[in-house]
Amino acid sequence: MKRWRNRSWLALCCALGLVCASPASAGRILVLVHGYLGDAASWQHSGVLPVLEQAGWRFAGDWQSTPSGVRLEPAGRPAGEFAIYRVNLPSTAPLMVQSSYLGGMLNAIAQQHPSDTIDLIGHSAGGVVARLALINYGAGTVTRLITIAAPNLGTDRAAQALDATNDGGLFGGIKRWVVKRQVGEDVYRTVQLSRGVLMDLSPPVPGNLLYWLNGSQHPEIAYVAVVRGAAFGMPGDQVVPAPSQDLRLVPALRGRASAQVVPGEHQLTQQDGLLLAQLVSKPAQTASTSAQ
Template sequence: MKNWRLRWWLVLCCALGLVFAGPASAGRILVLVHGYLGNSASWQQSGVLPVLEQAGWQLAGNWQSTRSGVRWEPVEPPAGEFAIDTVDLPATAPLMEQARLLGGMLAAIAQQHPTDTVDLIGHSAGGVVARLALVNYGAGTVTRLITIAAPHLGTERAWEALDATDDTGLFGGIKRWLVKREVGDDLYRTLQSSRGVLADLAPPRPGNLLYWLNARQHPDIAYVAVVRGGAYGMPGDQVVPAPSQDLRRVPALNGRASIRVVAGGHELSRQDGLLLSELVSRPANTTVPK
């Protein structure tokens, strides 16, 4: 009789433990979104990913876009509480298409990891794609957006590329020959196939994408912009002007965003990994010092 009562008591205690234990502690995920003409390898090649891994984050895998939707490719061993997901988007596609795919990836992450929070990090055009996905599809489990050298107010380089590859008109053939001679056939073809995304990255004007996006209501999350500035004789970002990278200048985010100004050019570098390690170590609602 005593053994039966003891076993019954142990079963009851185990059952109560399962009821009151609650879910495991929530983890965190960094989702890294590459920029124009980049891919998931950009974070590794630039040194950003190795620095984040040294800080305790672990690459979990990569999201890819396919004709049938999005596909997850995990790495081994499985990541722990602090995970990194990279993505591969069609970098020459219009931003709406890239944002649609990213939105699907974020929804899948939320479904797979409903208790984990996401820091969404986008470099260059990837920062605009990330913001567009949040506006169109909601934040879900994303608690913070960090953009690096992103053209939130556009860049005149996009206009220049569109003009250079406009081979219509009476002298279009001659212009095409001259531009190809200057930049090479491969780059010319790439720019030609990118005209949709280049138009999306042009400075805001009534009727274009950035004009529409910058007036849309944004989710109630934290917004941080890493802005490239010039220092010590360095010219700063020659692709996207520093004011365009400043999320505080986006009308819909007036008073809701913070920035960190750092010296450097447009491309990713190991220093971005160090800065991201610092930024993501802070709670999402923490004010970022300039």
């Protein structure tokens, strides 16, 4: 019975999302940006993409980052009026590198859909990458950014990982041996390869990336943060603290962003698909516009 009720609720929410996304709002594009150690398939495995498809959105392909630029796979697939693109970024690369690929992808999408608007959606580090792309390359046809559990003010977990894998100094070899025994060779090697992005995701201090980003002028679009809050029986996000996820606390976005606080942990879930279907069914409005 419980499973039937869940399915019925899902069908109802999706139907409402499809009704709200009426032909009057045709020409809408969703671009989904994964987080650290994720990929385009993260949106499928989590259940987010299937929920959005049930709400009337059509998957139009994955944008790939390659040494020669960006490309769409499969190429030439018809997008429709409500199209979803996923992106594949090198998630262990520094955020500036990832944002350069994303900027190229957004430009290519705008060329294919010159009269359509884009909702840019980033999970975890993908939300920060999305902000970087907007600042460095302009908003173009993007009218709204939605971040989900994004470390907009950084996370101490990144700093802890950097410290744990810093094997320099007199006792560096011993420290490396101890940490590898705790986390395993593969995890240790992955963190070592990710030092650039982990530095970028460390809490902002003068001179680092997040300090510069959070003080930089952002395009005049709508900004929405989905914030993971604690709830009864649920500890909340143990990777990125809730205040760090809140775009309203970013100095450059004070008074310009809104937030949706929801219970849950850091990973994407089917519930994110339901919330996104609801959010993107409404026209993008800046905080100043909605306050009028």
